[in-house]
Amino acid sequence: MPAEVISPPTAFFSISLEMIEPGDLLPCDLWLRPANGDPVLYRAAHLPFLREHLERLEQSGVEVLHIAFEDAAAWSDFVAERLKSRILDPNRPIEERVDELLSSSRAMMREVFDDPRGPGVRRTIEHLGDAVNRLIAEPGAFHSAVRLMEHDYYTYTHCFHVSVYSVGLGRAAGIDDENYLTSLGQGGLIHDVGKTSLPASLINKPGRLTDNEFRLMKTHPEQGIVLLDEMNWRDPIVRDVTLSHHERLDGSGYPRGLKGDSVTVAARISAICDAFDAMTTDRSYSRGMSSLEALKILRGAHGRRYDQRLLETFIRMLLDPEKQA
């Protein structure tokens, strides 16, 4: 009897090697895709991935492996569960756990923003938002995270920072609904995803934008909603943060120019965190401000744009570690 021929999957997404760690028991098949040839099964699900595998791949110049679309959920769940089991281990020092969250999230976020239409994006962000909220709930975690944040600006690092700041500010402001806080964290992680729909030359342009460029840039919250729609992501807080993080209390924001009470608490929190992170991180063309300078502007010159009570809480939280812990 002829052997059964199993044809390889037809749709794949790629993962960088840094996402797989020696010792992992693979949750799904990993494939190689030679430049001109058919996909080759590299290592099957449920087999361990060992250090020698990693070394051999690196020696051959392989930087990415591929996973079939139908395995996207299994892969996202695996990565997130691996991360959560480590960062929520109470026997490990908080600083070490926060460091692990930051380095893992960097790789996960980069993949999300490289391919926001990839099959596992929503699940990855949902898990990561949950991880952020659960870790930030622990004493000392918020300040460790702020200390360890990178200062170079990339959309994906910025989004991660906004997530951490938002969950921290929400908690400090007395919000104790864990589902709300998780959604707030998820919203922070994805809030600028609409920028991936705009030309990279616009996003990376050094210095000031022209009026036309700024008009285009201002479409990113709505572009973000288009992407959330494609993912069928209906969470109202995640959508609100994505659409409304540039709304300002005095009506000077965008895209809808909402004013006063029509700006929700989630939008107010994300507006403060978004502006603060944007002001304090380095760009290719300028260094970020100090925290104090940025807070002064948010409270003074731009005081009418932001919720001043939330801002006071944010300032106390940033400047007084004891309060947060």
Ligand SMILES: [Fe+2]
């Ligand atoms: Fe934005």
Ligand SMILES: [Fe+2]
């Ligand atoms: Fe932003």
